[in-house]
Amino acid sequence: KDKKIRQYASQPSKPYSSSPSGAPKKRRPRPTSIKELIAFLLPYFFMAAGVGILVLLILVLWYSRDIPRPDKIIDRSIAQSTKIYDRTGEHLLFEAFDTQRRTIIPLEQIPEHVKWSTILIEDKKFYEHGGFDMKGIIRAIVKDILTLSKAEGASTLTQQLVKNALLTNEKAWSRKMQELVIAYQIERKFGKDQILQMYFNEIPYGSNAYGIESASQFYFGSSAQDLTIAQGAIIAALPRATTYYSPYGSHVDALMARKDFIISLLEEEGKITPEQAQEAREEKIEFTEKSNVIKAPHFVIWVREQLAEKYGEREVEQGGMRVITTLDWDMQRKAEEAIEYFAETNKENYDATNASLVAIDPKTGQILAMLGSKNYFDEEIDGNFNVAVQGKRQPGSSF
Template identity: 45%
Template sequence: MFNFIKFKSQFGFVQSLILFLISAFLFVLIGAIITFAYFAKDLPNPEQISQINLTQSTKIYDRTGDILLYDVHGEEKRTSVDFEQISQNLINATITAEDADFYKHHGIHFKAILRAVLTDLRNQSFSQGGSTITQQVIKNSFLTTEKKISRKIKEAVLAVELERKYSKNEILTFYLNQVPYGSNAYGIEAASQTYFGKRAKDVDSAEAALLAGLPKAPSYYSPYGLHPEDLKARQEYILDRMKELGYINDQEMKTAKAEKLNFMPPGHEIKAPHFVMYVKEYLEQKYGESQLEKSGLKVITTLDWDKQQKAEELATTYAEKNIKMNAHNLALVALDPKTGQIISMVGSHDYFDLKNDGNVNVILRNRQPGSAFKPIAYATAFKKGFSPDTIVFDVPTEFATGNSTSYRPKNYTGQNYGPVSLKSALAMSLNIPAVKVLYLAGLSNTINTARDSGITTLTDRSRYGLSLVLGGGEVKPIELAQAYGVFATEGILHPATPILKIKDYQNNVLEEFQDKPRRVLSEQVCRQITDILSDNKARTPMFGANSYLYLGNRPAAAKTGTTQEYRDGWAMGYTPSLVTGVWAGNNDNSSMTHDPGSRVAGPLWHDFMLSALKDTPIEKFTKPELNNADKIMLNGQYTYNKKVKIDNVSGKIATDLTPPENTVEKDFSQIHNILYYIDKDNPMGEFPKTPWQDPQFINWESAVQEWLKTPRAIALGLNVNGALPTETDDIHTVANQPQIELSSPQENSTALSELSINLRATGTFNIKQINIFFDNTLIGSTSQPSLILFWTLPADTINGEHKLRVQAYDVVGDKGTKEIKIYTQ
């Protein structure tokens, strides 16, 4: 039966729910209208978009503030075009990169906004955009870039208004004519002309995908910038998305990815281009792309324009000369070690040679440093207590690596020099001693020294082994120069910087250089390194007396480096006021001819240093304190000399029982590897009791002993006179002494006028002599082991107590004695 009361109750609930939903909707609608009205009342009219003046240029100067290095956008290269004059490829790529639902929404993409809000809440920040192309037009035209909710609401309100007043194609045209693409190009027409030398209507899919990827970060992704690999990755990502969205098919995507793009050469109005791009990227990261492009910053850099011009001139000259050595590129960086200020930067010899990646700044790239890394390992060893006088053996050596294969480094020349001081080893850049130094210093300790000195690239410690000291870990040239600057300042790190001062368009100082010195090494360690690297005589046996590292009467510390397969050549060096690093090689990592860093990089380093320091006072380095170590190997001595008393029968160390006539004093000379005498973790401590427990000891020791047999070692007089004995005399012992059996007379017996003596001697060795004494008078002797003797007492013998003593000697000098008391009357 129909339940009227129940029906009425249910109907009332539904009616209430509907009323609630209607009320809620009206409440939200009214709230939205009020919010819209509140934020819209003071907003500009979107129809004013065509009347907006967009930018003020940022200018980058040298350190004087007089030489303009670059006007970040100067006169904006902007040519407005109609929608019909824009390639459909560009339209599709732009929508793909910036706003895939552009033709579907009404100015606001609610899903994107929700996703951005959720991300912001999760990250506790307000950084996610979620902006449509329409919103970006509004933001770039009317609003600031502040990250506030009120600004986002205003942006949304204006975006809806813009969509109401203009068609989608008109809005997209506004965007494409407005957005910055880098290299002073504003708008798609200027960008197409700047990068590809063609009209926007003629751009193909591959070019369109690349251009569409630039607005996200124009400096970072610039085809003339420092990150061509990342630019290519972004282009390919956009092509992948274009395929997903149906703008191109699979074959068109593959063809576009494979297309080699031919860029127009960048404009030559830029000075010190690698340095400027380095500064520009710094500014972009710190202040944002928009402020960099539009807010009229005045940037005073640290660059010395005169020195920069000379560096570029010399780099071009020597790059041409290096072609015969198959080295097609050169790079240079110079710093003031006392401040860290970058004086000169040449990232390649020709920034505008895009065919050979001339725009790549090698100074900021990871390259293997070869032997140029050695001073860092030596400095670490000196911190531990080793010194320039410490001796290691430069002999063919296998190094245990913890796996089945051993490491066998060789010197550059293939020759070995036997015992060498660490000073000679570093000055001559010997490889085998350097590997030993790294082991003694400690791999982790050396990486710590590099890190503390400003090298940031050696992060995955598991990748590195003993080859690190020969350049097995990549470094940035600018950071290696910074580390050499620590030696120049006697232990103080001054982080490298390109900025002196930054002002806004109203002349307010936004940023100003402040030195942030930090001690990372002791004065003594740095003076030791500098004393080695500045000693021309010490390196002469390897480099000659007039190498490119020698600056005549101007003291300079310098080191070269050459990597395996001759892929990199280096020259690094400094005076107290200037540190310069030079790299030579090929950007594609191909090998040069077999020429060392001293030949391919040394000439540029030499000539730049002389030019940069011309007319400046000659500065001298402070000498290190003298080495006062008295321990073998640490004090420059490697032959262990010791006088030892030896038993000439056993050949072992004499004891108190060894007869003097069997004792001889001998001089012993011993030569061992350093681990025999030195505990690497406590160099100044006692000799290791069990040196063979060190994992490198056996290999190092066998290498030294084998080398001592070579004609060169013998010619140097390094042959030793037998092993130093460690065992004591086991011939002349109590157990081996002759035993005497005296049958008569008996202890305490009495003799009248005659003594009857009957004795026998036995022992481990044959009896050689028996002597019999009455008191202290010898009364008989024999060379036989037994004796019967009748001895008449002298007439003047005093009655009373007397001593009878028998001494027996064996053939090895052992002596046995027996003494008794007797009485006479």
């Protein structure tokens, strides 16, 4: 009996197994090197990627249900401002608009340095991508996750066009998904230059200026085709944050720094020479004063009222009319100088507070110059009251 017990004790013990056969369950060895770790994680990575692609496809299909057709971007009615000019059609006196100043121009009228200023600062791969930049989107998603926010980012020019022309500015994943789908469709339907032309005529540049032509007129008093390299860089700097970079705001230094950065990009990419870049950096920038947005104010407001009476307010604000008036701009400026001088003289001699002037061609009856008061913007003298038209004063000895 003792011998049997000793024999039993000398036998090796069998590991416990829950399997019917009693065979030990094999465990996967733990990775001991980088290669083994990669091999271990690779199947899980492909599984996660597959699930991610499937979820993305479902989301794309879901948010594509009610999106606008890409054709709508050219079929829609675009409001354009009505421009009132002097008799030569060269001096813009006033721009009548509802909520958006806008003038449509062809891409050919936009200088190359202006186009590339926008492309390089907003979407360097514009001529390479198919509507969106996947690497940029991934970077933006990672940033959103890390900052727990829904910050905008990685939008191509095509996406910006879609957002401003067809969608809203809502910062939501659903809107972003629709934006990507429509951007892809637009890239398939239109050429790059067509998209670029639509972009330059659609994007807001601040101060109710929509499109590059209105922005050029508003900020510099000149057409987009006449923008200098420095001016073009400033225009390109605005869409990223129109309020922050406003030339009339408190961050003009930041605007100028961004302008110089864009000029450096143009130089690095060979779009301008080093000499042109240096000249652009040193150029003195002068912005149009807000009060100069309207010239010969008494006259143009009077003309605007007549247009509204004849064509309706909506047509004046959104119809994009080009109105050539009888006003002689050179004579108007001389009239303003005369009124400024004689109004001051009359104040000293007669204690008079105001003055008015109208110059008419006696042969045709055309109004060549008009000042309804010495200063349209002076509230103390009710300067916006047009004595020449609304006052109905006796002409007296002027005959």
